[in-house]
Amino acid sequence: MTRRKFIKACFAAAGLTALGGCSRTWANGTPGQGNVPGISRGSSGQRPSYLALEASGELERRERALWAKMENCDLCPRRCYVNRMAGEKGACSVADTFRVASTRVGFGEERLIVGRGGTGEIFFSNCNLLCIFCQNWTNAHRGDGRPTTPTELASMMRLLQFGGAININLITPTHLTPHIVTALRLAIAQGLSIPLIYNTSGYETLEVMQLLDGIIDIYQPDFKFQDSNIAIRFLNGAPNYTEYTATAIKEMHRQVGLLREANGTAYRGLLVRHLVLPENLAGTDTFVRWVVSELGVDTHVNIMAQFWPAFQSRYFPPLDRRLIPGEFEQAMRWAREAGLHNFH
Numbered sequence: 005m006t007r008r009k010f011i012k013a014c015f016a017a018a019g020l021t022a023l024g025g026c027s028r029t030w031a032n033g034t035p036g037q038g039n040v041p042g043i044s045r046g047s048s049g050q051r052p053s054y055l056a057l058e059a060s061g062e063l064e065r066r067e068r069a070l071w072a073k074m075e076n077c078d079l080c081p082r083r084c085y086v087n088r089m090a091g092e093k094g095a096c097s098v099a100d101t102f103r104v105a106s107t108r109v110g111f112g113e114e115r116l117i118v119g120r121g122g123t124g125e126i127f128f129s130n131c132n133l134l135c136i137f138c139q140n141w142t143n144a145h146r147g148d149g150r151p152t153t154p155t156e157l158a159s160m161m162r163l164l165q166f167g168g169a170i171n172i173n174l175i176t177p178t179h180l181t182p183h184i185v186t187a188l189r190l191a192i193a194q195g196l197s198i199p200l201i202y203n204t205s206g207y208e209t210l211e212v213m214q215l216l217d218g219i220i221d222i223y224q225p226d227f228k229f230q231d232s233n234i235a236i237r238f239l240n241g242a243p244n245y246t247e248y249t250a251t252a253i254k255e256m257h258r259q260v261g262l263l264r265e266a267n268g269t270a271y272r273g274l275l276v277r278h279l280v281l282p283e284n285l286a287g288t289d290t291f292v293r294w295v296v297s298e299l300g301v302d303t304h305v306n307i308m309a310q311f312w313p314a315f316q317s318r319y320f321p322p323l324d325r326r327l328i329p330g331e332f333e334q335a336m337r338w339a340r341e342a343g344l345h346n347f348h
C-alpha cells in the first residue's frame with residue numbers, strides 16, 4: 005500500500021476528511037516501520053520548541069495548569085466559569101469531550117505556511133468567538149464534527165506528519181488547549197517533530213497565551229475589529245474583543261517575534277490576519293497603524309479580501325454585501341502608507 009493510501013485508509017476509518025488537496029505520490033511504507041520522518045519533507049529542518057519543554061518536564065506542568073482551568077472555565081476572555089469537567093457548557097458549547105470537523109494536508113494557506121509539503125490542518129468543532137459572519141458556521145456554531153479523544157488527536161498529528169505536512173495547523177484551538185497539549189505529549193512520544201501553528205480568532209487571555217509559551221512556534225491570529233463597541237454586535241456579545249486580542253498578539257510577538265523561514269518554509273514567528281469588511285467596519289486603517297506602532301513595519305500580515313455575507317450576515321448590514329470595487333484597494337493603500345511591506 006502506498007503511503008497516501010495508507011493515510012487515507014486511517015482517516016477514513018476515523019470518519020474524517022483526509023489529505024484533501026494533496027496531490028503528491030509517496031514511496032511505499034507505513035508508520036511504525038522505521039520510516040516516519042523525524043523532519044518531514046519540505047520542512048525548514050528546525051526543531052520545534054515543544055521538544056525541549058517536554059524533555060524538561062515543563063510541558064507536563066503546563067498540561068496540568070490548562071486542565072485545571074476546565075473546572076471553572078476561563079480558558080478564553082468570555083470567562084464562563086462553568087465546570088466543563090462536570091459536563092457543564094459555556095458559550096463555546098463544549099464540555100470535557102470534543103469534536104474534530106476535518107483534517108487534511110492543505111495547500112490553501114499562505115505560501116510560507118504551506119511550504120512544499122503542505123500544512124497539516126486540524127479543524128476543531130465549535131468556537132469561543134462565534135462571529136455572525138462565520139464562513140464555517142456548521143462547524144463553529146453548530147458543532148458538526150466527529151467525537152475525538154486526545155489519543156486519536158495524537159494519531160492525527162502523527163499521520164499528518166507522515167503524510168508530508170511541514171507543520172500541525174491547529175484551527176480554532178482556544179477552547180481546547182488542554183486537550184491539544186495532552187495529545188501533543190502523546191504525539192511527541194510517537195515521534196512528532198514538526199512545529200505547531202496556533203490558528204486563532206485572537207480572542208485569547210494573556211494567561212493562556214503565557215501557558216503556551218514554548219509550545220507554539222508559529223502564531224497565526226486574526227485581528228478582526230479595532231473597536232470593541234462595534235465588535236460586540238457581530239461577535240455574539242464577546243466583550244472587549246479589541247483589547248484582549250491586542251494584548252494577546254503582543255504576547256505572541258514577544259514569544260516568537262517576526263516570522264522566520266528557511267527553505268521557503270516558516271518555522272517560527274507571527275503572521276497576523278485581517279479581513280477587510282464593507283464600509284471599513286473592521287477598521288483597517290487603525291489596524292495597520294497599530295501593527296506598525298506595536299509590532300513593527302516588518303511584521304508579516306495577510307490583509308484579506310474574501311469577505312462574503314455568510315451565516316447571519318444578511319441581518320447585519322453592512323455585512324449583507326461583498327466588498328465593492330475600491331474597498332480592498334483602499335485597505336492596501338493604508339497598509340503601504342503605514343509602512344507595512346511583508347504581505348501574504
Ligand code: SF4
Nearest residue numbers: 077080083084094096
Ligand atoms: S472556553 Fe468556552 S466555556 Fe471556557 S470561557 Fe471560553 S467560551 Fe466559556
